[in-house]
Amino acid sequence: MAEILLEGLSKRFGTEEVLAPLDLTIAEGSFVVVVGPSGCGKTTLLRLIAGLEEVSSGRVLIDGRDVTHTAAAARGLAMVFQSHALYPHMNVRENIGFPLKMAGRPAPEIAARVQAVASQLGLGDCLARKPCQLSGGERQRVAIGRALVRAPAAFLLDEPLSSLDAELRARMRLELARLHRALRTTMLLVTHDQIEAMTLAEQIVVLNAGRVEQTGAPLALYHAPCNRFVAGFLGSPTMNFIEGPEAERQGAHALGIRPEHLRVTRAQGLWPGRVDVIEALGAESFLHLSSGQGRLVARLDGSADLRPGETVWLTPAPAHLHRFDAAGRALPQRPG
Amino acid sequence: MPPPPASRRTARLMLAPALGMLAGWMLVPLAMTLWFSLQRYTLITSGAQGFAGLENYRYFITDPAFAPSLGNTLALVLGVLALTLPGGLGIALVLAQPFWGRGVVRALVLAPFFIMPSVSALVWKTMLLHPMSGLLAHLARSLGLQPFDFLSQAPLATLIALLAWQWVPFVALILLTALQSLDPAQIEAARLDGAGPAARLRHLILPHLGRAIAVAVLIQTIFLLSTFAEILVTTNGGPGTASTTLTYLVYIQSLLQFDPGTGAAGGILAVLLANAVAIFLMRLIGRALER
Amino acid sequence: MSSLSPLLRKAALTLLGWSVGLTLAFPILWTALVSFRSEADALGAPAAVLAAPFTLESYAAITAGTRFTAPFVNSVLIAGGATALALLVALPAAWALALFPGPRTKALLMTILGTRMMPAVGVLVPVYLLFRDLGLLDSRAGLIVVVMLTNLPVAIWMLYGHLREIPGEIFEAARMDGAGPGAELRHVIAPLAAPGIAATALLCLILGWNEAFWTLNLSAAKAAPLSAFIAAQASPEGLFHARLCAAAMLASLPVLGLGWIGQRALVRGLTFGAVK
Numbered sequence: 001m002a003e004i005l006l007e008g009l010s011k012r013f014g015t016e017e018v019l020a021p022l023d024l025t026i027a028e029g030s031f032v033v034v035v036g037p038s039g040c041g042k043t044t045l046l047r048l049i050a051g052l053e054e055v056s057s058g059r060v061l062i063d064g065r066d067v068t069h070t071a072a073a074a075r076g077l078a079m080v081f082q083s084h085a086l087y088p089h090m091n092v093r094e095n096i097g098f099p100l101k102m103a104g105r106p107a108p109e110i111a112a113r114v115q116a117v118a119s120q121l122g123l124g125d126c127l128a129r130k131p132c133q134l135s136g137g138e139r140q141r142v143a144i145g146r147a148l149v150r151a152p153a154a155f156l157l158d159e160p161l162s163s164l165d166a167e168l169r170a171r172m173r174l175e176l177a178r179l180h181r182a183l184r185t186t187m188l189l190v191t192h193d194q195i196e197a198m199t200l201a202e203q204i205v206v207l208n209a210g211r212v213e214q215t216g217a218p219l220a221l222y223h224a225p226c227n228r229f230v231a232g233f234l235g236s237p238t239m240n241f242i243e244g245p246e247a248e249r250q251g252a253h254a255l256g257i258r259p260e261h262l263r264v265t266r267a268q269g270l271w272p273g274r275v276d277v278i279e280a281l282g283a284e285s286f287l288h289l290s291s292g293q294g295r296l297v298a299r300l301d302g303s304a305d306l307r308p309g310e311t312v313w314l315t316p317a318p319a320h321l322h323r324f325d326a327a328g329r330a331l332p333q334r335p336g
Numbered sequence: 337m338p339p340p341p342a343s344r345r346t347a348r349l350m351l352a353p354a355l356g357m358l359a360g361w362m363l364v365p366l367a368m369t370l371w372f373s374l375q376r377y378t379l380i381t382s383g384a385q386g387f388a389g390l391e392n393y394r395y396f397i398t399d400p401a402f403a404p405s406l407g408n409t410l411a412l413v414l415g416v417l418a419l420t421l422p423g424g425l426g427i428a429l430v431l432a433q434p435f436w437g438r439g440v441v442r443a444l445v446l447a448p449f450f451i452m453p454s455v456s457a458l459v460w461k462t463m464l465l466h467p468m469s470g471l472l473a474h475l476a477r478s479l480g481l482q483p484f485d486f487l488s489q490a491p492l493a494t495l496i497a498l499l500a501w502q503w504v505p506f507v508a509l510i511l512l513t514a515l516q517s518l519d520p521a522q523i524e525a526a527r528l529d530g531a532g533p534a535a536r537l538r539h540l541i542l543p544h545l546g547r548a549i550a551v552a553v554l555i556q557t558i559f560l561l562s563t564f565a566e567i568l569v570t571t572n573g574g575p576g577t578a579s580t581t582l583t584y585l586v587y588i589q590s591l592l593q594f595d596p597g598t599g600a601a602g603g604i605l606a607v608l609l610a611n612a613v614a615i616f617l618m619r620l621i622g623r624a625l626e627r
Numbered sequence: 628m629s630s631l632s633p634l635l636r637k638a639a640l641t642l643l644g645w646s647v648g649l650t651l652a653f654p655i656l657w658t659a660l661v662s663f664r665s666e667a668d669a670l671g672a673p674a675a676v677l678a679a680p681f682t683l684e685s686y687a688a689i690t691a692g693t694r695f696t697a698p699f700v701n702s703v704l705i706a707g708g709a710t711a712l713a714l715l716v717a718l719p720a721a722w723a724l725a726l727f728p729g730p731r732t733k734a735l736l737m738t739i740l741g742t743r744m745m746p747a748v749g750v751l752v753p754v755y756l757l758f759r760d761l762g763l764l765d766s767r768a769g770l771i772v773v774v775m776l777t778n779l780p781v782a783i784w785m786l787y788g789h790l791r792e793i794p795g796e797i798f799e800a801a802r803m804d805g806a807g808p809g810a811e812l813r814h815v816i817a818p819l820a821a822p823g824i825a826a827t828a829l830l831c832l833i834l835g836w837n838e839a840f841w842t843l844n845l846s847a848a849k850a851a852p853l854s855a856f857i858a859a860q861a862s863p864e865g866l867f868h869a870r871l872c873a874a875a876m877l878a879s880l881p882v883l884g885l886g887w888i889g890q891r892a893l894v895r896g897l898t899f900g901a902v903k
């Protein structure tokens with residue numbers, strides 16, 4: 001269990017700045033998720049913390065100890081690599097047991113720990129297999145198992161769930177959350193999947209093009225994004241953005257409204273819109289509409305009694321209307 | 337990961353011995369060859385006797401053996417390629433299909449490539465082709481024919497046959513390896529699209545093999561240009577100059593006629609010829625490196 | 628072909644495959660046969676040779692004195708020594724090229740390859756004179772060095788190809804898992820690099836064993852390996868048929884064995900990774 005502190009940490013490859021100087025505190029025992037689009041520098045950030053990459057500037061502190069120039073092995077962190085990085089010549093049992101073997105643990109203890117971790121991850125049946133004989137999901141779980149098997153100061157997880165199918169991903173997400181609650185070990189997970197971020201994180205860091213856009217609790221970010229990027233990145237389907245006279249009328253360059261905050265009625269409303277497509281998922285439905293404000297998406301509970309081509313009225317909930325200036329920054333909520 | 341300066345220095349240190357040796361092995365002697373080729377020099381008096389200009393080159397090129405050796409070199413390379421490419425492709429296509437005893441057949445097919453050149457040459461010369469005691473002579477006599485003295489009547493053609501025998505397994509092996517990387521689903525899709533065996537060969541298999549064929553051609557050419565032991569053992573370049581290649585002529589001039597100056601001039605010409613081929617090969621390999 | 632039943636098709640392929648294989652291997656098979664005949668029987672007509680009794684006398688004769696065994700030992704020492712040396716020099720170089728690539732890596736690799744494309748005859752004169760002046764003519768040490776140098780580019784390329792296929796993150800994972808440099812070498816690097824090193828060694832052994840330009844030009848009696856010894860039998864004073872065949876078999880068998888094991892390595896190595 002450890003607190004990780006980043007002070008002015010930055011990374012350049014040649015002349016290209018991949019990470020702008022950033023400050024971040026990862027509290028002891030917390031679960032922090034760094035989320036951002038592909039190529040924004042998430043893996044680089046983890047590698048800097050792990051000690052696999054030289055920093056260009058700034059410091060990394062673990063529990064107050066400056067480890068900026070400490071070797072990776074001596075930082076006491078466990079990492080799950082995006083590419084898994086399993087040892088191809090070792091079977092699953094040896095892969096998971098390797099960190100313990102390196103720590104010089106006695107064989108019976110290693111066997112017991114490996115067994116426990118493997119059954120926890122549903123890998124009990126493939127302990128004797130080599131990585132090349134595993135499915136993508138199994139490989140990923142072995143990579144997680146290799147990190148879990150020891151008690152590190154913190155876990156660094158690089159898109160640990162990305163190659164799992166939807167069902168398994170949901171299960172492993174719960175498993176990770178449960179695990180964190182049980183271990184209370186600091187976890188830093190990076191992902192480009194905002195659902196993962198929303199469901200797992202106690203604290204989300206939104207990264208974009210090497211810059212931190214916003215940091216905060218998931219719902220705080222969801223309800224009060226500080227700019228258009230954060231607003232659009234969190235939430236699915238994504239927030240509706242409206243530009244033009246309607247936005248100007250409200251003193252903004254753009255308006256943002258989430259699909260669930262657009263009320264849909266047959267009569268009486270603010271904007272008329274024509275239904276293009278209805279995605280009915282059973283518990284909820286998404287209406288894709290064309291309106292004077294552009295294309296919009298609205299969410300309805302249950303199934304909608306509507307047909308494509310029909311015209312409906314849309315009304316945004318004023319309390320949830322976001323306003324952005326020309327630079328994309330969020331403007332303060334208008335009173336009333 | 338761009339390495340930190342310290343490990344870059346280590347890397348340079350690790351590379352140094354190999355690079356130093358290769359430079360010492362090729363560049364220095366090559367420069368010396370160039371120098372010798374411009375000197376009046378004999379092995380017997382042992383020592384340079386002054387600048388000769390391009391005299392050695394003139395001497396080498398006007399040697400009555402030079403024109404035939406160039407022709408022989410060309411005929412040798414083209415002849416062997418003409419035999420090994422179709423032969424190797426045919427063998428690869430057969431070996432790519434399952435049949436009984438395929439593993440053993442593969443071993444049999446590959447065997448000629450692994451036999452050392454002097455053994456192959458000697459076995460052919462004494463066991464198969466010898467006009468008195470060779471197997472083919474026995475065969476001819478039993479058919480009531482006059483035995484044919486292959487190595488004196490048709491030295492170049494015989495040499496081509498011998499080299500083709502040595503190299504056809506190599507081509508087959510390369511093409512087989514390339515064939516095995518062809519996605520079987522592609523063949524099945526083509527079959528469903530109604531492509532017969534000939535159409536599949538022409539439109540699917542040959543295009544897929546294109547690179548491998550090019551590599552096989554170039555590598556064989558490079559090695560064939562340096563053919564030495566086979567000629568030394570079978571024909572010694574003769575009769576006359578009938579089977580003297582450029583490489584062999586350089587050897588004759590340098591070590592048999594004790595004329596390093598002319599030999600060196602010939603060596604430089606051989607290098608130029610080989611480089612003309614090597615450029616294409618290096619380009620192909622360089623492209624493979626990028627993937 | 629598609630009109631044939633699968634079984635018939637397989638039978639036809641079997642017939643075709645075996646006839647091609649036997650035809651190509653015939654000179655070798657015939658050599659093997661004659662090597663097991665007495666010298667007198669070996670000179671007969673083919674049918675008589677076939678029917679003659681089996682004997683190991685030519686093998687016994689060949690291996691009795693030092694006439695054959697000395698070049699055999701030379702071959703073992705030259706091929707083995709050259710391979711060991713080539714690996715020793717090539718491994719760090721390939722390691723540096725594969726794991727610490729820089730802007731010049733590709734140019735370096737192509738230069739290394741270029742030295743292998745250079746025809747040996749282009750440097751025959753200076754190398755011969757250098758050997759003469761250094762007293763290295765007809766010495767095993769000199770041949771070991773030359774054979775090692777001709778194999779060095781192949782060895783570097785092959786090791787490079789193998790090492791490059793190991794994803795670097797594996798080593799990083801080992802470091803994260805607490806492996807120090809020693810443990811990393813023992814548990815991760817060595818087992819992962821071993822197959823590539825073995826394949827490279829195999830190819831170098833084959834090429835070194837069969838090398839027949841420098842061995843023929845730089846050796847006489849003392850250091851002559853098998854390739855030079857066998858070539859010398861082409862003269863009228865050479866060995867008789869049965870003994871010649873026995874010598875040919877003994878000279879070929881080691882490489883036939885190695886070659887069979889290392890076919891894939893051979894394709895990769897000789898095509899410099901352009902065909903895998």
Ligand SMILES: Nc1ncnc2c1ncn2[C@@H]1O[C@H](COP(=O)(O)OP(=O)(O)OP(=O)(O)O)[C@@H](O)[C@H]1O
Nearest residue numbers: 013018037038039040041042043044045192337338
């Ligand atoms: N060794 C390197 N040399 C040069 N540029 C690099 C290097 N490693 C990463 N980059 C660049 O840095 C940027 C960030 O890379 P990084 O791998 O951190 O992205 P990421 O957020 O993890 O993306 P993904 O979600 O696709 O994994 C990318 O533009 C990448 O091209």
Ligand SMILES: [Mg+2]
Nearest residue numbers: 042043044082
């Ligand atoms: Mg990444």
